[in-house]
Amino acid sequence: MPFMKGREPVRRTLQYLNASRLVLKDKVKIFSVNYNTHGENHKGAREFVFWNIPQIQFKNPAVQVTTLKNMTPSPFVTCYFEDGREMIIDMDNRHRDEILEHLRKVVGKTDEQLAAEALLAEKKDNPANFGYGCDRHCICEIPGQVPCPGTVPLPEHMRGKYVFGLASS
Amino acid sequence: MLRSAATNLLRQADQNLGHSSFNLQFVRYRRKPRWLPVAKSKMFRIPEHPEQSDEEKAELLRLHNHYRTQMRSVRLFLREEAQRIRQTSSADHLVMTPEEEEAEFQKCVAINDEWNKKISEERNQRLEADLQKTKEFVDERLEAFRERKEEHIENIDAIVKAEKEMAKTFITREKLDEAIETALANPIDYNFSIDLKRNMYHGRLTRPEKEQRQLEAAN
Numbered sequence: 403m404p405f406m407k408g409r410e411p412v413r414r415t416l417q418y419l420n421a422s423r424l425v426l427k428d429k430v431k432i433f434s435v436n437y438n439t440h441g442e443n444h445k446g447a448r449e450f451v452f453w454n455i456p457q458i459q460f461k462n463p464a465v466q467v468t469t470l471k472n473m474t475p476s477p478f479v480t481c482y483f484e485d486g487r488e489m490i491i492d493m494d495n496r497h498r499d500e501i502l503e504h505l506r507k508v509v510g511k512t513d514e515q516l517a518a519e520a521l522l523a524e525k526k527d528n529p530a531n532f533g534y535g536c537d538r539h540c541i542c543e544i545p546g547q548v549p550c551p552g553t554v555p556l557p558e559h560m561r562g563k564y565v566f567g568l569a570s571s
Numbered sequence: 572m573l574r575s576a577a578t579n580l581l582r583q584a585d586q587n588l589g590h591s592s593f594n595l596q597f598v599r600y601r602r603k604p605r606w607l608p609v610a611k612s613k614m615f616r617i618p619e620h621p622e623q624s625d626e627e628k629a630e631l632l633r634l635h636n637h638y639r640t641q642m643r644s645v646r647l648f649l650r651e652e653a654q655r656i657r658q659t660s661s662a663d664h665l666v667m668t669p670e671e672e673e674a675e676f677q678k679c680v681a682i683n684d685e686w687n688k689k690i691s692e693e694r695n696q697r698l699e700a701d702l703q704k705t706k707e708f709v710d711e712r713l714e715a716f717r718e719r720k721e722e723h724i725e726n727i728d729a730i731v732k733a734e735k736e737m738a739k740t741f742i743t744r745e746k747l748d749e750a751i752e753t754a755l756a757n758p759i760d761y762n763f764s765i766d767l768k769r770n771m772y773h774g775r776l777t778r779p780e781k782e783q784r785q786l787e788a789a790n
Contacts, residue, residue: 476694491683492690504686508679
């Protein structure tokens with residue numbers, strides 16, 4: 403799509419797509435929404451599909467997201483899990499914010515989980531990090547850095563023992 | 572490779588000696604370019620292929636089959652291991668035990684059931700109200716229809732009654748002579764005239780009162 407064309411092109415901006423807080427659990431494999439194009443009780447569902455489905459698909463590229471139109475008297479979301487179970491979430495006559503909040507509670511990862519995962523991902527991502535779970539345990543593994551004092555004693559000009567003259571006295 | 576190494580050596584030697592133009596060598600292509608045909612000298616050459624006996628062929632096939640099977644098993648093993656590590660390592664996602672996961676799932680299911688129940692109650696209420704409204708609307712319409720129908724019938728009745736009333740004065744064949752006599756006895760004059768003051772004078776021969784009086788006086 404060209405830039406700034408179509409209905410509400412803000413939906414296609416990276417900033418908007420990234421702003422979603424609904425990240426589905428790893429076990430959710432298919433996320434399907436049933437709604438009608440007409441009807442007052444489908445309004446929230448319609449708006450949810452219009453505004454939030456792009457974000458959900460963006461945030462969950464491994465999940466199949468489908469929308470089914472005009473096949474049901476009342477709108478609902480079906481989540482199919484990895485182990486074959488499914489969860490039906492009614493959204494009849496609900497505002498899209500309420501729907502989103504409920505979905506976050508029921509099929510989304512919690513904020514703590516997301517924060518922890520972001521931290522872990524960052525740890526893994528950044529090659530400058532060192533320590534547990536990183537590419538290297540210690541900065542001393544990089545050539546040109548000072549070796550660990552446990553392995554090789556520090557040069558004398560860095561040691562208080564010599565700098566403050568304690569060794570001689 | 573060897574030739575380029577030799578050339579390098581030569582070049583170094585040249586630099587050492589200081590007279591490069593003396594030992595200059597051109598570096599030729601290592602093989603003919605792709606677009607040239609087969610060389611004349613090689614045109615009728617038949618490449619020798621080592622002959623393989625049947626036993627040798629069978630043996631090689633057996634060895635190859637073994638090799639492929641082993642490689643396939645190693646590959647599969649590595650793939651499975653990688654998958655297992657990906658699933659169980661905590662490198663990019665938190666790992667929960669199956670019991671924890673199940674408990675969390677059940678908790679979510681409970682929350683969702685409550686939500687669904689609430690919505691379902693509200694929906695039932697709404698549907699009930701809608702049904703009531705529809706019923707009222709239909710009743711109202713039916714009532715209006717009945718009223719309209721009654722009114723219509725009343726109108727028709729009134730017309731029929733009026734017509735029946737009128738039918739009494741209709742001129743039938745028996746009453747024809749009488750009617751003619753009555754008509755002749757009572758002639759009706761529909762003519763009239765208007766003066767400039769919008770006074771209306773019925774009858775063909777009617778005059779304004781003033782004129783009438785003058786006429787009468789003259790007579």
